[in-house]
Amino acid sequence: MFKNTLFLKIILIFTLPALGILYFSSILVYEKIQxxxxxxxxxxxxxxxxxxEKLINSLQEERELSVLLLLEKSEKSSLEKSRELSTKNYEELEKTLKNLNQNLDNKVIELKAEINKLELFRARIxxxxxxxxxxxxxxxxxDKVLLDSLFLLKPIKLAFDFNNEFRNIVHxxxxxxxxxxxxxxxxxxxxNTKINDKLYSMLMKNYSLLEINKDIFLNNVNLEIVQRYNSKLNEEYYNKIFIIRNGIKNKNFSHLELTSEEWEKISLENLETLNNIYKNLIYSAGKHITKFEDDALLEKRKSLIFLFVSFATLISLLFVLRNIIFNEQKSFYKVQKHKEVYELLNKANKFLLKIDDRKLLFSNICELLSQTDKIQFSFIYDLTSKEIIAQEGELKEKLLTQSHYYSDKNKDNIISKTIKWETNIIANDFLEKNISIFYDKAKILDIKSMACFPIKKFNKVIGTLAIYSRELNFxxxxxxxLFDKLISDVTHCLEKIDYEQIRLKQEDELRLSSYAFESSEPMIITNSDGNIIKVNQAFCSTMGYTKDEIIGRNPRIFKSVHQDKEFGDxxxxxxxxxxxxxxxxxxxxxxxxxxxxxxxxxAIKDKSGKITHFLGQYIDIGEQKDKEKVLEYQATHDNLTGLPNRLLLLDRIERAITKVVRHKIVGGLIFIDLDNFKEVNDTLGHDIGDTLLIMVAKKIKEVIREEDTIARIGGDEFIVLLDNVGNNKQDAKTNINILAEKIKDTLNAITHIEGNINVSTPSIGITLFNxxxxxxxxxxxxxxxAMYAAKKQGKNSIEFFD
Structure with missing residues (x-):
């Protein structure tokens, strides 16, 4: 079955996309879970x-208190508390580092080194x-090491908003x-009232870092935070800070115009604002985390549902494909079986027409059936001679010993029932019921199904054909x-044999009068099959054949396209x-x-009323038909131009109306009248007028389509019928107007008629119908x-009927 490449392609087309979707959904689920x-x-x-941030904050406080201890010899208790807080914050940070699951080993070592250095430095202080x-x-x-560690943290995949917020908080x-x-x-x-060069250099570097990080932060933070930051920088505060920083940068410390208490107040206000901003930033980052978590959970659920649907679809598809494969396999074997039986019938047809002996016919049928692998055995029971015809062998011998079994109509078997009921009897499960003498040995003989067909001749059963198959439900x-067709062909062959015998008996009786047959009237005689067996010379002369070319042929050789199958039937x-x-x-x-x-x-019949021959008599009516055609043409066409006249035009308009209604299209009519035609006739003569009419007809034919009709309905009046000029009236009006313009231009191009100036112009009226x-x-x-309206416009113009 799988040699059927088309079927394999169908399976691949179905399964590969499904597997691809399943794979994609699995990857998607994995990504969403990640x-x-x-x-x-x-x-x-x-x-x-x-x-x-907590550790940096405590270190900032510790730094400030250390400076105060050095310069003012202040109490050490506040510094000790600050140091304890820094140590505690460091321990908390160290625990957090273990949960980060990031490659920060070098940074951990560096932090430990820094805390150890700090312990030693505290002793020095x-x-x-x-x-x-x-x-x-x-x-x-x-502090720099701590801030650098924040920059080293790897961004979280797909958490873009949080990563940006995190980076901004670090700045x-x-x-x-x-x-x-x-x-x-x-x-x-x-x-101290002074600042040495080293501290000055450190302060200038600090100012650079301040400006860089402030600009990065303000450029990336949301507008609300920027406004909150700027709102604290009132003009007085900003001026003071500017003056202080500018003075420090220029080493002009004497003009700071600010006391230490004022600086402390300004600095604390600034730091308070920055701490509030920091809290808002942390709150905003928390919101990003919550949104990311909710979105991730939703996407995870969606992907799991998609995976489930994909998996269910694949399972359903595999189930469907399983059924398709099963049904295709059954269909394939079924087609193969039908093909073998059909080939068997073809072989039978090759010898059926050649056989003229009844017993030989039955014998050949049985021999042919035995050549099929799926058929175990077959025989024909001839009801007329009470004889069994079958292939020689053990099965035939058993049949012959039980011949009375079939000849007795009262016996309940498949043969007797077939003869009695005159119909096919099928037993697709042979072991279901005992209806054959082979029932007891069915398994040994490998018989699983059988059928019996009545053989008829002239609608009367004259025998049966029994076939035993090796396949169940064969x-x-x-x-x-197909076997009915075989039986039908056998019936036809049997009847043909009888027909031939009857023909031979009737041949001597069939005598036809030679004088009557060889008269001047064409005649042929055919047999009952329609083949010509006799023809007279008159028929040969009429049809242009010799007798040898006709005899034995079927009259179909004379058939023309005027006689279709319906005529013959x-x-x-x-x-x-x-x-x-x-x-x-x-x-x-x-x-x-x-x-x-x-x-x-x-039809010539025998005494019993059966048709034996057909006599055909013919009369040539060609001359009569020619006269009828001439009269018909003269009745429907204009003598001068050869165009259809009013009578034919009316009929074609009727057909056009039917067409536009059926196809929902628009038809049109163009009425052309030659202006000044009477003047042409009166001044140049009727011959010139007739020439002009012929030229007009020719010119109009050149611009219209083949399917359009041009008719002359009066002396100088022409009509062009178009049964399709558009699908709607607007398109139709445009199309027919273009054609009318072409007609007008081509007629105006007739400037001379046999050397005389043409004064005639066309007035054209148009109407549409749908x-x-x-x-x-x-x-x-x-x-x-519409045409008369065109004349009123001054002639040589086109008007539509409104």
Whole structure:
């Protein structure tokens, strides 16, 4: 079955897309689950950010208190508390680092190194062994390491909004760290009243970092945060900060015009604003996390549903394909079986027509059936001679010993029932019921189904054909029909044999009068099959054949296109019912010309009323038909121009109306009248007028389509009928107007008639029609009215009927 490449292609077309969808949905589910799992990563990143900010915040406080301890010898208790808080925050940060699941081993080592350095540096501060610039360097470096660790965190895949927010918060913290450094350094200046070159250099570098991170932050943060930040920078505050920073940058410390208390207040207000902004940023990041988590969960559920649907679809498709394969396999074997039986019938037909002996016919049928693998055995029971015809062998021997079994009509077996009921009897499960002498040994003989067909001749059962098959349910409806065809061919052959015998008996009795047959009237005689057996010379002369070319042939050789199958069926039906037929036929002569004949065919019957021959008598009516055609042409055409006249035009308009209604299209009529035609006739003569009319007809023919009709309905009046000028009136009006313009131009191009100047011009009226509400005469009248309107416009113009 799988040699059927088309079927394999169908399976591939069905399954490959389904497998592709399943694969795609699996990948999609995996990606969505991965995306959902990244929610933990986002939370870890945010937690690390918060803990880092806490540590940076405590280190900023510790840095400021360390500076105050160095410069003012302030109480150490506040510094100790700040140091404890920094240590605690570092421990929390260290725990968070373990949950990050990111490759930050180098950064962890660096942080541990920094905290160890800080412990040692704290001891130096306590012993007053540290300088001011060393304090800033140590704490600034630690904060830088912390901020750099934030930049090193890998962005979360697909969490684009959060990644942008996270990166912006890091820049904000860098900006805030620069503000804190500035606050502490300026405080140190106010306390110390001086600033060395190293601290100055550190402050200038800090200002650069401040501006860079502030610009990045403000360029990427939302408008609300920018407005909140700018709202705190009132003009007075901004001017003070500007003056302070400008003075510091220019080393002009004497003109700061600001006390340490004012600077502390300004700095604390600024940091308070920045801390509030930081809280808003953290809140906004949390909202992004919540939205990402909700979206990821929704997408995960959708993808799981899609995977389930894809999997269910694939399972359903596989189930359907399983049924298709099963049914295709059954169909394939079924077709193969039908093919074998059909080939068997073809072989039978090759010898059926050649056999003229009944017993030989039956024997050949059985021999032919035995050549089929699916048929185990077959035999024919001849009811007339009570004889069994079958292939020689053990099965035939058993049949012969039980011949009385079939000859007894009272016996309940498949043969007797077939003869009694005169119908096919099928047993597709042979073991279901004991209806054959082979029932007991069915399994040994490999018989699984059988059928019995009545053989008839002249509608009377004269025998049966029994066939035993090796296959269960072998005799389906199609196989039964094919064997019915075989039986029908056998019946036809049997009847043919009888017909031949009857023909031989009647041949001596059939004597036809030679004088009557060889008269001047063409005649042929055919046998009952319709083959010509006798023809007279008159028929040969009429049709242009010799007798040898006709005898033995079927009259179909004379058939022309004028006689279709319906004509032939009607002729034969009338012959069967009435015994004769009379009518006109159009036969094809030997030279391919068509000749009209009046024919009378009579059936010749034997004493029992059976048809044995047909007598055909013919009369040549060609001359009569020619006269009829001339009269018909003269009645429907104009003598001068050869165009259709009013009578033919009316008929074609009727047909056009039917066509436009059926196809829902628009037809049109163009009425052409030659202006000044009377003047041409009166001044140049009627001959010139006739020449002009012929030229007009020719010119109009050149511009219209072949399917359009041009008719001359009066002296100088012409009508062009178009049965399709458009699908709607607007298109139709445009198309017919273009054609009318062409007609007008081509007629105006007739400037001379046989050397005389042509003064005639066309006045053209047009009307359209698309239904049967207007009669034929009214359509012509509408076009005529439009034409007269054109004449009133000054002639040589075109008008539509409104």
């Amino acid at each position: 995306s959902y799992n990244e929610v933990d990563g986002i939370n870890h990143n945010l937690t690390y950010l918060i803990n880092t 306590d012993n007053s062994d540290a300088t001011l610039d060393e304090i800033f360097e140590e704490y600034n470096q630690f 904000f913290l860098s900006f805030r760290e620069a503000i804190c450094v500035e606050k502490t350094m300026v405080n140190a200046y106010f306390i 005799f389906d409806q199609e196989v039964e029909i 009607a002729l034969w039906n009338e012959l069967k019912v009435k015994g004769f037929w009379s009518g006109e036929v159009y036969n094809k002569k030997a030279n391919e010309k068509i000749i009209p004949l009046r024919s009378t065919i009579t 239904d049967s509400s207007v009669s034929v005469k009214d359509i012509i009248k509408q076009a005529d009215t």
